[in-house]
Amino acid sequence: MRRTRNSLTPKRYSGELALVDRIRSRAGGGRGAALRLGIGDDCALLQIKPGEEIAITTDLSIAGRHFRLDWHPPETVGHRTLARGLSDLAAMGARPLAAFLSLGLPENLIGQRGRIPSWVDRFFDGFLALAADFKTPLAGGDLSGSPVAIADILLVGAVPRGKALLRSGARPGDLLYITGALGGSAAGLDHLQKNQARNFTARNRRPRDGSGSLAAHLWPQPRIPQGLWLERKGAATAAIDISDGLSTDLDHICIESRVGAEIDAVSLPVFRGASLEQALHGGEDYELLFAARPGTRIPARIGGVSVTRIGRIVKAQSGRSRIVLLTNAGPQPLPRHGWEHFA
């Protein structure tokens, strides 16, 4: 984490240097098992084990587009920023090694006023709590003043060579599974839109039970243990995380694997309080969708999270929708809607 030089503006936010020091001390030197050198040099240095390869993912979040300063408590913005990156590692079956964070912040989000923690301090409360949960040190990043709040997260993970869960390995006959439940985050965002002013301050603590769609939206849990289980067992032929919605993310698997898919509507684990539409097209659930050969034993729970069979991979057929939803009223094509459907 070093401060970005603002080459074209002479004025630096007075709080920036102090903020870097606060982050460095809170990141605890930033050393994990794999992290040989963290914040404070030109680069961070990481080690992996022999036979491993490196998995890397980035996710950009921008105020007004991926979060709203007036809807999302800063702790949840920090949590969600890191959760998005960790979820991509989970979808590859990779173990997290380190996180890098680039922050662009308006001045009023940086400064501490007396004892009241600033927006960015509360952002790091949420970020570092989740980082601790998954033993993922903050190893570096960048910081700059910006007219709009942005957070770009980069996650580095390791996976045994050739064992990563790809999108491209699904074959006709494979069965489709999903962890947890779907549609909770979309239902929670819907709730947030309708009740944006109410109970705002009550939402900045991580709920103990983790139930409720609002918690699903604000405090999503990346499925790292489940991805690692699938990788270790060699149980999945393809995997992806649900970031854009089932209809869109399953379509990614179908395209990369050159197959089609059928979903059994009645079997979908719909989040309590969410609609079928939200379960099919809502995003940001960060559950794992994966395919497995029919003979592969998949337990009903992995790492304490339910696993549900929701359909199967079929041959791609020209003139037929790539994904078909099987309902009591008969089969229906399931085009990708993604999130726009609800916005």
Add this chain to the structure above:
Amino acid sequence: MRRTRNSLTPKRYSGELALVDRIRSRAGGGRGAALRLGIGDDCALLQIKPGEEIAITTDLSIAGRHFRLDWHPPETVGHRTLARGLSDLAAMGARPLAAFLSLGLPENLIGQRGRIPSWVDRFFDGFLALAADFKTPLAGGDLSGSPVAIADILLVGAVPRGKALLRSGARPGDLLYITGALGGSAAGLDHLQKNQARNFTARNRRPRDGSGSLAAHLWPQPRIPQGLWLERKGAATAAIDISDGLSTDLDHICIESRVGAEIDAVSLPVFRGASLEQALHGGEDYELLFAARPGTRIPARIGGVSVTRIGRIVKAQSGRSRIVLLTNAGPQPLPRHGWEHFA
């Protein structure tokens, strides 16, 4: 490179999906020697050689702060974005493996109008030309609409384990060296500020000779071969790249190594047309500053770039400036000014 879902705004820029396709095809599948899986899955996968460790750096650039849309041709913004990251690898003695780029762009910078390439297409002209020069594939990233143009670059490199050039190894008695010349970028920016409207279109091609302060500012050359030479020879005890200005970056070495330094003003390689002040405090020269034991043979040129001895490391003394500038008028304390001095 995948498109970021804009979870809170229903409208997606119509050009975004097309842009991702253009980037994917221009990145050429994005596979290099180390890159096993590039753009198109949840993560990219990279391999390193046995005995290597991974070096990672990020740099955030924001319109109006690190570049100006009305001053910097888009090709140079792309070039400079990647050059900043590559320069950090050079300062560690690391060889580049892959680059990741997160872009946030206003709609008017994305769309192609007829045959006129958009801002972002020209950005990639500059970015990918430099990436080709240094055999650094674009392995992934993120893309989102944004009210302000931002580019966050992440570079991944590899370095033999324990051989990275750190800031912390300088010892009293070491001699200080700098590659190339200093102050050119600051002088070029000064020129740009005074002549912003003139010859704008003429600046979007990389100059053949690379001379002139404007070229130094717009098309800086990361010193990757020089950093690799220092790493291979084990010649440097400490190194850093000049991104914030000599006075600031040398101070980083002094702090991390717990030493002081003396600079001989008369020996400084000042860029033609730049002032001594610009050479001492100007940033973005992206030259390498390094320390070496007195007995280490350092050639006058490394990889075609001049190397100049500019001073020495001394013991840190309380009550004395950490860095002293030796001039004909006697020694002067050299506090870090960084870039603000000129802005």
